[in-house]
Amino acid sequence: MHHVKSLLARALNVRPLLLAGGVLGVVYYGWSAGGPSAAEQPRVVPPPVVATRDRSKIQTAVFAGGCFWGTQGIFQHVNGVLSATAGYAGGSAETAVYELTETGSTGHAEAVRIVFDASKVSFGTLMQVFFSVAHDPTQLNRQGADVGPQYRSTVFPQTKEQANVASAYIRQLDQSHAFSSPIATTVEAGKTFYKAEDYHQDYLVNNPTQPYIAFVEQPKVDALQRLFHSVWREEPLLEAGRRG
Template identity: 45%
Template sequence: MMHFRTVFTAIAMGASALALTPATASAEVFDAPTATRQANEQGLQTAIFAGGCFWGVEAVFSHTRGVTSAVSGYHGGTAQNATYDRVSGGFTRHAEAVRVIYDPSVVRYDQLLEILFSVVADPTLRNRQGPDRGAHYRAAIVPLTAEQRTVAQSYIRQMARSGVWSDPIVVQVENHNRFFEAEAYHQDFAQRNPNHGYIRRWDAPKIRALQANFPGLYRARFRTG
């Protein structure tokens, strides 16, 4: 399996043909139906999302207002296999994922999904995002409550009907199967390594897209896990 973060070169930085191109539809297209919003959520809530390399997913949500914590980790396998070497080698069932704790009075779950599929991940790509390949880079939604599952399923149906993408929507809703925090050096990686080649090429544009497309939900200060 290919994981370009460890072999990233200046050649890749100049390869514009490889650039991730998020959808740029209007907020109305992606906005989940009112009936599926979690109007009854109170207090801090937890969500788990997978959208390719967890550095970028964590970075975007760390710049999202209402998110109080964003932690990189692994979801979908066992504890003994939840290590970067094993997951990135394609030897486990894990996906690189991020656990997000958010305040629904500031940012709703459907808005987090809107951000995920507008500036972070392409929902039409199976087992790959950006330059990274393998099932551990799959895009997935992991609901932790029945309400989140209802919103996620409705959101995927809405994306499929929108006509924004020419290819089928392949992102999956996965059952929760524990979340294991990634190694310390992966946490807040974009904040601590802003000049890293991978961050500059693939993840910094996502943060700029968040600011441009969701100015009301963007915050300049990085929120760490």
């Protein structure tokens, strides 16, 4: 994700591929060199074999998988999610700002903090959504045209149990060949989440006609509705006005 003036040029580059190859396939895999076949479509990957035992009602999860505009927009439509906040994870408080993170040198990834009601949606289901429609977990330090470690695929576990379940789930997906390429997702424990600037919050909802949103991110939300209708929330849960 780059500044808005460069998004228009990039959108023009991907739009012909979208029209020629099919919206979902191109958006999901970005037609990037070394990525999976563009013929593959977003689909529901198998759930984790090992379910979380923690039944505490209110829990937190942090995921990173490319531009946080889209990741936030997806989880805002998941029933049981109480908040989805765009931010940074993996680096220090001093570098948790957009301009520094976008250099790719801070250790941060663009991430989303999800507070959820575990009695309504499980951590396992959130991981299913993350690996199925939110991004391509086989791309290393990139998502499509967004290149750099700030766009890496990462689970930032908030508990030891989440760390164990996430690591086991990655092994499960690799062993079952759920994807045509090995999963590049990392599990990085002990990292603090920092909320992003206000103008990044609810960006997908507030900018539906912006080319990057319309052609790259909104189709992922559409795929969520189609593939995860059992947890689909029609009205997005917005971050605007929320503290913290």
